[in-house]
Amino acid sequence: MGFDMVAVFSQPLLVWIQFLIAMLMYCWRQPRKENFSLRLGLVIAGTAAFTLAASYVGFVSEPRLMGEWSFLTQMVLFGSLPFVMALLTSFCFDVPPWTSVFLTVAAFSTQNVAMGFLGVFYVIMGGLGVVADVESEVIALYPVSVDLLNLVTCILFTVVSYLMCWRFFASKLKREWKTRPQDWSIAAIFVAVVLVEIVFDMSMKSTYNYGLPVFQRAVFGVTKLFICFFLLYSEFQLLYVGGLRHDMAISERLLRERVRQYEVGQATIEAINVKCHDIRHQIRHFGDNGQVVDRETLKDIAHEVEIYDAGVRTGNAALDTILTEKSLACQNRGITLSCIADGHALDFMPDAEIYSLFGNILDNAMEAAVLQGEGKRCVSLIVQRRGGMVSIHEENYFAGELDLSDGLPRTTKDDKDNHGFGMLSIRSLAEHHGGTLAVRAEGELFLLDVLLPLE
Structure with missing residues (x-):
């Protein structure tokens, strides 16, 4: 495979690896299904094969797909990617559907954060004359092919971005966590991510054909980063508030039950006290009028009175x-x-x-x-x-x-x-x-x- 093939496959594979790592970062502590290693291997092999096949078709066999139809092609690919990954997450991890959606949204936004930082970096470096302002590079926001320098730069920005997202978001997830099936707001966030991040990203890249100044391109890139972080923050705030709402509902239900039990318990204790009080009076008068009480009767009464000691x-x-x-x-x-x-x-x-x-x-x-x-x-x-x-x-x-x-x-x-x-x-x-x-x-x-x- 020559250099041209490297140019065709390098960038899609880089995005695939970033997205896969982001998915594992959010999913790794979740409960796993049986034969997890086999399932994960199948997902990795299948998605890698699809990435290579789609890249070949789009850039080589049907170049119009990534040429004049590029906007539509990328919209379809990137728009369907989160939905497919949500299904694959459910295939490997023992989580409900909405949990899978939540994890996919978080991973998708995290991958966009990494590429957003890298894009802003190349726009600024291109404006300063550090990298060549090649038309294909400007449109893509990052180099089409991956040489050693570009690879190191991409790894650096990815590591920093992912560590940041781990610190503020992924580390908050616990093994026993899961979303609520009725939490439709997770679905709303999912739609927002697909529409806002993908549509904005593709529209932003298209505007670069008009030769926008470096400052405006950088502002677009920073705006994309802000949107990604805001959606991540909103998603986790929604999770946190939803968890609090659920816990409060349970606590209120328990408290109401305790109030009912308290009222019943109070009435029961008062009834016991009255009964024990009557028994004690009966014992005092057993000897009146020359009555004789057998031992078994006294033993039974003494046993009943023991309850009063409680x-x-x-x-x-x-x-x-x-x-x-x-x-x-x-x-x-x-x-x-x-x-x-x-x-x-x-x-x-x-x-x-x-x-x-x-x-x-x-x-x-x-x-x-x-x-x-x-x-x-x-x-x-x-x-x-x-x-x-x-x-x-x-x-x-x-x-x-x-x-x-x-x-x-x-x-x-x-x-x-x-x-x-x-x-x-x-x-x-x-x-x-x-x-x-x-x-x-x-x-x-x-x-x-x-x-x-x-x-």
């Missing part, structure tokens, strides 16, 4: 309700719950928030404790004032390793979409009151600390 008095009605409720649940599960709490320290919080906060803390602790052996089924809770802060400290034994994500333990449930929000709710409530949540492991102990400023 009642907790902290000075805060909402805290008393949730602690009493969880104490009864711990007794039924064979868990020892020890508690030292200054309920008055929480008087600044609404009852529903107190119920939700401690309900989530104790539910998680009981879930871990019930899996432990004898002697380790215990939960400890301390609520106290420390200076101008309220300290909530909880300890329990747990099995396995503590796997944290964003400072919170990952849920061990299979249905991760509908679990793992207890800790999010705890942190949300803490931050709502200007406080903090911290979790850590020390050996077999799980420790949770919430600090809230006294209001």
Whole structure:
């Protein structure tokens, strides 16, 4: 293959490599399908073959495609490329369709950022007379063929651009992240990228045929860069806001459920207290009028009265309700719950928030404790004032390793979409009151600390 063939294939292959690297940069930490290596190999081989074949047809066998029909040809190719790559992403990675769209949009914009920087560089260098102002080079914004100097320059700008996009965008994605199927705004971003970036880019290159001054060409290039960065920023802001909206909806749903449980629990505890109070009076009068009570009856009554010992008095009605409720649940599960709490320290919080906060803390602790052996089924809770802060400290034994994500333990449930929000709710409530949540492991102990400023 001679030099002309290198000129034909070098630039399309360079764009293909850039786009492939950008795709892998955003997709690499996503869940992979079975036979991932084989699937990825097929995608690489197939897209490379298509790139070479399309380049040959467009530049050699049907030169009109990249000549008088160049604008239409490139619009079709570059316009269909993101759609095809979105399908190929779903072929290799175990992600929903809209996640695949999101990743493809991000990769497409990142590749355009790299080529945009390179284009501005060549426009400026051409204006300064450092590189020749060849017509084909001006139209393409970068050299048609790739010699050693152009290759090094392209690699340099690509590395810098990709590192920048990794730092501000790609590193924000997590393995368990995925978009919501109903998030049609991702599709809107996709259309915006295809229309704005591709149409603007092709229109910008066409205007260079009119011999625009270097300054105007540079302004066009910088404008393209701004559009690419703005779309990337908007896309990730949309992801961030959508995630917050989803988490808030879950937290509000949990809080509403806690309010309902609090009302039911409060009524239940009051009924238990009335019953136990009546039983105690009955015991006092058993000896009246010479009545004799057999041992079994007294034993049954004593067992029923034990439930009254589960009642907790902290000075805060909402805290008393949730602690009493969880104490009864711990007794039924064979868990020892020890508690030292200054309920008055929480008087600044609404009852529903107190119920939700401690309900989530104790539910998680009981879930871990019930899996432990004898002697380790215990939960400890301390609520106290420390200076101008309220300290909530909880300890329990747990099995396995503590796997944290964003400072919170990952849920061990299979249905991760509908679990793992207890800790999010705890942190949300803490931050709502200007406080903090911290979790850590020390050996077999799980420790949770919430600090809230006294209001």
